Amino acid sequence: MLKEFRLPDAGEGLTEADIVSWRVRPGDTVAVNDVIVDIETAKSVVELPSPYAGVVVELLVAEGQTVPVGTPMIRIQTEAAVGADPDGGGRGNGSLPSGSGEPADSEGERTPMLVGYGPRVGAVSRRRRVEASAPAASAGEVSPQEVVAGLFRPMAKPPVRKLARDLGVDLNTVPPTGRGGVVTRQDVEAAAERAAAATVTADERVALRRETRVPVKGVRKLTAQAMVASAFSAPHVTEWVQVDVTRTVKLLHRLRRSPDFAGVRLTPLVMVARALLVAVRRHPQVNASWDEQAQEIVTKHYVNLGIAAATPRGLLVPVIPDADSLGLRELAQAISVLAKTARDGRTQPSEMSGGTITITNVGVFGVDGGTPILPPGQSAILAVGQVAERPWVHKGRVRPRQVTTLSLSFDHRIVDGELGSRVLADAAAILNDPGTALV
Amino acid sequence: MSDLASPRGPAGPRSVPPGGEAIDFVQLLTPDGARKRPAEYPLDVDADTLRGFYRDLVLLRRFDTEATALQRHGELGLWAPLLGQEAAQIGAGRALAPQDFAFPTFREHGLTWCRGVDPAQVLALFRGASLGGWDPAVHNLHLYSIVIGTQVLHAAGYAMGIQRDGHVGTGDPARDTAVLACFGDGATSQGDVNEAFVFASVFNLPVVFFCQNNQFAISEPNQRQSRIPLYRRASGFGFPGVRVDGNDVLAVYAVTRDALDRARRGEGPTFIEAYTYRMGAHTTSDDPSRYRPTGELEHWQQLDPIDRLVEYLLLTQTGDERYFAEIAAEADALGVRVREACRSIPNPLPESMFDHVHVEPHAQVDADRAWFRAYQSSFETAGGAA
Numbered sequence: 001m002l003k004e005f006r007l008p009d010a011g012e013g014l015t016e017a018d019i020v021s022w023r024v025r026p027g028d029t030v031a032v033n034d035v036i037v038d039i040e041t042a043k044s045v046v047e048l049p050s051p052y053a054g055v056v057v058e059l060l061v062a063e064g065q066t067v068p069v070g071t072p073m074i075r076i077q078t079e080a081a082v083g084a085d086p087d088g089g090g091r092g093n094g095s096l097p098s099g100s101g102e103p104a105d106s107e108g109e110r111t112p113m114l115v116g117y118g119p120r121v122g123a124v125s126r127r128r129r130v131e132a133s134a135p136a137a138s139a140g141e142v143s144p145q146e147v148v149a150g151l152f153r154p155m156a157k158p159p160v161r162k163l164a165r166d167l168g169v170d171l172n173t174v175p176p177t178g179r180g181g182v183v184t185r186q187d188v189e190a191a192a193e194r195a196a197a198a199t200v201t202a203d204e205r206v207a208l209r210r211e212t213r214v215p216v217k218g219v220r221k222l223t224a225q226a227m228v229a230s231a232f233s234a235p236h237v238t239e240w241v242q243v244d245v246t247r248t249v250k251l252l253h254r255l256r257r258s259p260d261f262a263g264v265r266l267t268p269l270v271m272v273a274r275a276l277l278v279a280v281r282r283h284p285q286v287n288a289s290w291d292e293q294a295q296e297i298v299t300k301h302y303v304n305l306g307i308a309a310a311t312p313r314g315l316l317v318p319v320i321p322d323a324d325s326l327g328l329r330e331l332a333q334a335i336s337v338l339a340k341t342a343r344d345g346r347t348q349p350s351e352m353s354g355g356t357i358t359i360t361n362v363g364v365f366g367v368d369g370g371t372p373i374l375p376p377g378q379s380a381i382l383a384v385g386q387v388a389e390r391p392w393v394h395k396g397r398v399r400p401r402q403v404t405t406l407s408l409s410f411d412h413r414i415v416d417g418e419l420g421s422r423v424l425a426d427a428a429a430i431l432n433d434p435g436t437a438l439v
Numbered sequence: 440m441s442d443l444a445s446p447r448g449p450a451g452p453r454s455v456p457p458g459g460e461a462i463d464f465v466q467l468l469t470p471d472g473a474r475k476r477p478a479e480y481p482l483d484v485d486a487d488t489l490r491g492f493y494r495d496l497v498l499l500r501r502f503d504t505e506a507t508a509l510q511r512h513g514e515l516g517l518w519a520p521l522l523g524q525e526a527a528q529i530g531a532g533r534a535l536a537p538q539d540f541a542f543p544t545f546r547e548h549g550l551t552w553c554r555g556v557d558p559a560q561v562l563a564l565f566r567g568a569s570l571g572g573w574d575p576a577v578h579n580l581h582l583y584s585i586v587i588g589t590q591v592l593h594a595a596g597y598a599m600g601i602q603r604d605g606h607v608g609t610g611d612p613a614r615d616t617a618v619l620a621c622f623g624d625g626a627t628s629q630g631d632v633n634e635a636f637v638f639a640s641v642f643n644l645p646v647v648f649f650c651q652n653n654q655f656a657i658s659e660p661n662q663r664q665s666r667i668p669l670y671r672r673a674s675g676f677g678f679p680g681v682r683v684d685g686n687d688v689l690a691v692y693a694v695t696r697d698a699l700d701r702a703r704r705g706e707g708p709t710f711i712e713a714y715t716y717r718m719g720a721h722t723t724s725d726d727p728s729r730y731r732p733t734g735e736l737e738h739w740q741q742l743d744p745i746d747r748l749v750e751y752l753l754l755t756q757t758g759d760e761r762y763f764a765e766i767a768a769e770a771d772a773l774g775v776r777v778r779e780a781c782r783s784i785p786n787p788l789p790e791s792m793f794d795h796v797h798v799e800p801h802a803q804v805d806a807d808r809a810w811f812r813a814y815q816s817s818f819e820t821a822g823g824a825a
């Protein structure tokens with residue numbers, strides 16, 4: 001039999017989810033409860049197990065797509081031999097009764113998915129025929145008139161009522177398209193659009209087409225909140241320095257050839273991370289946070305290093321815990337694992353928490369520097385610019401050298417200009433001459 | 440009353456959570472499967488009972504993980520997983536005498552299991568097909584309480600009734616009755632729960648307060664809810680408190696049995712803190728990775744309630760690989776049956792919502808039901824028969 005699995009509501013009352021990644025392809029054989037797809041809801045990334053055993057026939061939604069709850073996602077061919085639930089597979093030999101007042105093939109009657117309390121197909125075609133009569137006035141507290149009045153309230157779910165109120169739409173004027181005469185969210189939105197369209201001029205309509213509006217949600221929303229929280233609570237100062245990193249680049253080439261670093265992705269970012277960690281060890285006060293409530297400055301004796309990463313989901317800042325305890329090789333490995341996890345969209349919220357200081361690599365976009373905003377709760381963030389060949393005075397002559405720019409933003413409540421400058425200058429000096437890290 | 444101020448039970452085994460202090464609790468089975476014999480809690484269990492515990496734990500875990508999957512299949516609106524708390528619930532559930540009465544939270548699937556409630560009846564609530572699920576009087580088990588802590592007060596009230604019916608301290612083992620009130624660590628912060636403690640104490644009620652400290656009230660860690668270990672609060676109310684390794688089914692069984700006996704003898708309430716860990720999400724709507732410290736889950740996985748029993752069964756040669764395979768097959772069959780049963784739970788008639796509003800006929804309810812019936816029949820189904 002061909003079965004469809006529809007997107008369930010993985011948390012109470014969610015309306016949609018993003019398809020993050022498929023774990024199966026057409027032709028694959030799946031067993032019941034094999035994880036087949038990762039979805040991301042407003043609440044979390046969730047693995048969905050297959051309700052059916054069989055062979056995957058077709059994936060109906062693509063990775064990256066946002067789909068409403070109830071959308072068919074996958075078709076699975078179940079076979080009698082590998083049927084999801086072989087009949088009689090224990091039925092009756094335990095404490096479970098068949099428990100059903102319905103015919104055994106009741107499955108077809110229910111709208112295939114949604115949650116258990118999903119609507120029955122029959123309900124879809126039900127229509128109000130006659131007006132119900134009010135109950136005979138009985139216990140006296142509720143008058144028939146009140147009950148009848150209640151009956152003619154337009155029917156809509158509470159969130160839809162709120163939406164209507166927010167959009168200034170009178171529910172009584174909205175033609176319902178939902179089951180049983182219920183006004184749906186789409187109905188309200190359509191009514192609001194009609195109202196808006198009625199008031200815009202032709203010029204404005206042209207203008208409207210020249211813009212796209214995307215609701216703020218998910219990572220974008222979190223990023224926005226974090227940026228606002230940080231930018232308007234911590235007074236930011238940014239300093240920058242240009243530095244000749246030719247020696248570091250040469251060191252990188254040497255290390256890459258060394259058997260100790262076989263199979264490890266060594267990049268300039270790794271060296272910058274290393275330089276920053278050394279600078280933090282020399283100036284631990286820069287690795288701190290401001291506890292507003294306690295009116296205390298908390299200096300961390302560990303470094304959880306955040307690495308900002310541009311991902312398909314938006315900007316994420318996964319964290320390498322206790323980065324200060326890692327050797328160069330482990331650090332390089334941690335950075336490449338974390339970057340890959342982030343690009344694949346598999347970074348878990350717990351992997352993004354607890355950062356104490358952060359690096360953002362804007363160089364990959366071909367720019368030199370900027371004024372990065374601190375992740376909330378951290379006191380410093382270092383932006384690394386592109387490493388490019390520049391004319392540079394080297395040993396008294398202008399030479400082409402590998403040059404980059406480091407920009408350090410810090411929380412000026414905690415870090416004074418002197419401390420910030422020392423940290424930045426130290427990191428730069430190490431990159432200029434990696435040997436100085438030894439002293 | 441100095442004995443009340445100090446915890447009962449030996450200061451013996453310790454479990455050190457990452458970054459936490461050492462925990463003293465009653466333990467009969469270490470995580471490695473070694474048997475301890477604290478003098479205060481003598482326990483002799485035969486091979487069948489031991490195997491019974493193992494079977495209970497494995498089948499219960501299977502039922503629970505199956506229900507979690509059913510929620511992801513879209514068959515349930517919600518599920519509250521108990522993963523990790525199996526031993527606490529089975530130990531307590533199996534300590535009950537048939538006439539005892541228990542009051543569960545919404546996570547007590549081990550208790551419904553022990554009290555013979557059909558898993559499908561448990562699922563009906565989470566599928567939105569039932570407002571309760573089973574008849575409490577048939578199973579001597581109250582319905583799941585969603586509102587945190589209410590059931591603890593109900594339990595104290597029920598214990599008062601037992602006491603007034605004279606079913607306490609008669610010495611007749613078939614007559615003397617105790618009440619088990621289950622709740623979580625978070626619930627201890629609720630007013631209802633503390634009121635129940637007061638009543639239980641001053642009336643010397645036959646009730647056992649069974650608190651599963653699974654370390655979290657949703658995302659709120661227990662350390663943020665109490666400055667002292669929970670079991671020590673009991674002394675302030677005037678009854679003994681004891682902390683037990685909640686991942687040790689034998690210890691929970693022994694400690695709960697002891698407390699229930701005490702209650703039945705008329706010696707009053709006991710507070711048990713079963714120290715355990717919720718390894719899954721609070722409910723299927725929750726994402727624990729947002730608040731769980733790194734490494735904590737891994738720490739608790741070392742203390743898994745089933746693993747240590749496997750070790751012990753192997754050590755004592757009460758169970759072998761063949762037996763484990765048998766139980767695994769039984770669990771698979773249970774999984775299939777649970778899925779089937781869940782999918783075939785009948786949708787209730789909408790008007791059944793009036794059924795349990797009043798025990799006795801009530802004019803207002805009857806009128807409402809009649810109106811609702813008329814309203815329902817005012818719909819016609821397109822294409823013919825309604």
Ligand SMILES: Cc1ncc(C[n+]2csc(CCOP(=O)(O)OP(=O)(O)O)c2C)c(N)n1
Nearest residue numbers: 546585586587623624625626653655656657
């Ligand atoms: C009176 C009340 N307040 C709040 C809630 C929301 N709520 C549901 S579960 C929960 C946490 C309960 O924690 P705990 O008692 O430790 O039990 P656990 O969930 O850990 O088993 C809360 C606050 C509720 N159901 N009832």
